[in-house]
Amino acid sequence: MVIRVALALALFALVPVPEAPSAWPASAPPASAADSLVAPPILPNRSREPRTVEVTLTATASTVELVPGVRSDAFVYNGRVPGPTLEVREGDRLIIHVRNELPEETTVHWHGLHLPWQADGSPFYPIAPGEQADFDFVLPEGSAGTYWYHPHPHHRTAFQVAKGLYGALIVRAAHDPLPAMTEKLLILSDNRFLPDGSIQIPDAGSLEARIDFENGREGDVLFVNGQVMPTVHIRSGEVQRWRIVNASAARVYRLAIPGHELLHVGSDGGLFGQALPVDEIVVSASERVEVLVRGTGDPGTRVALQTLPYDRYIPQTRPPDWDEPRDLVTLEYTGDPAVRPVEIPKVIRPIEPLDSDEVTVTRVMSLTQGFINGRTMDMGRVDEVATLGTTEIWQIENLVGMDHPFHLHGFSFQVIDRNGVPEPFPKWEDTVNVPKHETVRFIVKFEDYPGKWMYHCHILDHENFGMMGVLEVRKP
Ligand code: C2O
Ligand code: CU
Ligand code: CU
Secondary structure: OHHHHHHHHHHHOOOOOOOOOOOOOOOOOOOOOOOOOOOOOOOOOOOOOOEEEEEEEEEEEEEEEOOOOEEEEEEEEEEEEEEEEEEEEEEOOOEEEEEEEEEOOEEEEEEEEOOOOHOOOOOOOOOOOEEEEEEEEEOOOOOOOEEEEEOOOOOOOHHHOOOOOOEEEEEEOOOOOOOOOOOEEEEEEOOEOOOOEEOOOOOOOOHHHHHHHHHHOOOOEEEEOEEEEEEEEEEOOOOEEEEEEEEEOOEEEEEOOOOOOOEEEEOOEEEEEEEEOOOOOEEOOOOOOEEEOOOOOOOOOOOEEEOOOOOOHHHHHOOOOOOOOEEEEEEEEEEOOOOOOOOOOOOOOOOOOOHHHEEEEEEEEEOOOOOOOOOOOOOOOOOOEEEEEOEEEEEEEEEEOOOOEEEEEEEEEEEEEEEEEEOOOOOOOOOEOOOOOEEEEEEEEEOOEEEEEEEEEEEEHHHHHEEEEEEEEEOO
16 A cells, blocks of 8 residues: 555656646636535524634434435434534634434534544533533634544444434635635445335344444445435546545445546545545545545546445455445536646645654554453543643554554544554544554644543444543643
């Protein structure tokens, strides 16, 4: 993987981008045909204050159409799956009222945001049925990126997400370093259903429940923004910016568009320093990517965004069809003549590497099947204590034959190496997939916000079981 990346970088430097004939229009007008892919609506801001966004998110049980033509009992945010998109700007003050109209306790976690721990929506602050919680925090400068929100009640996250609770959260930059272009949001999720439309969740103790626990629950129906195989239009030569969220409980997507080289430009915590040309991008559960899709195909043609086989499983519980590619989205070229592609800056957003000379502590997290350092989650226990203001290295060792995506709340980190192979450049992440029997090291600085933060495997069934721990960041 790393070798491929290095090669791709080298090629990018050597091969000049072909010059378009000068008769082509200089910029890409929006694709003329309407997409069937629909982005969730933006949560309306009811604040009149400058730089303030005030919204209400209500979780309810409702019967909605998840698969076309069938009604399913689901949990919804503001009446829909996925929930509306929370769109804000870095530096904004966010006031979010969360109303719990579900028949059970919930929380809403703002996955990836850097905020005071009381506002994190972690299992420490459950919202009882019928109650409302009010969140109020300020988004730091430099935090522009693609995030998401989902419930996080102890032992119930997997169930509530499977029932339909998840949504995107976009933090926009004051000055976006990428040129203006058509932007798409793609929230990836999967689910499975009984013939009557109900969301299929196996009985506790059944063989299927045990397989779900092992693999993480996957579904055979793949959704993008809650739609099955929607269409996106592109004009030949046009460049589009796609923000992709993996909101699946466990599924890893290995994204590719046949015949198209993708420009990987961002991860969990926003844009990279430079664009990385790749043939495919692996996105594990809860990760996000930003990618530039370049319309290098001919007018009138079509191609699919696919997820290629990815073997994250132990052989005994590997799904029979794991090795088949699946189509996610149809990318349809309009009949319009080609336009000249927009220029992508060589340097997008310079990212300073965190200083390894400042590291005072190295922590080892050993992952086994359902356990971190041999333990499961205890809400009354603090597993790790860190000092505010310090920089640490976390060494995540996967001791078993299955991938585990490791997530840390509240603080973005920079992966430094994977199995001893250094990362090519620094980027901001809050989740890193740790493949079977591999070790990943990241560097993290606990700059502010003392409190209790969770870290866990983001395969929701593993998290539910307790593959999670508590990091307390204390003032010195
Ligand atoms: Cu998506 Cu504990 O988080
Ligand atoms: Cu999180
Ligand atoms: Cu796991």
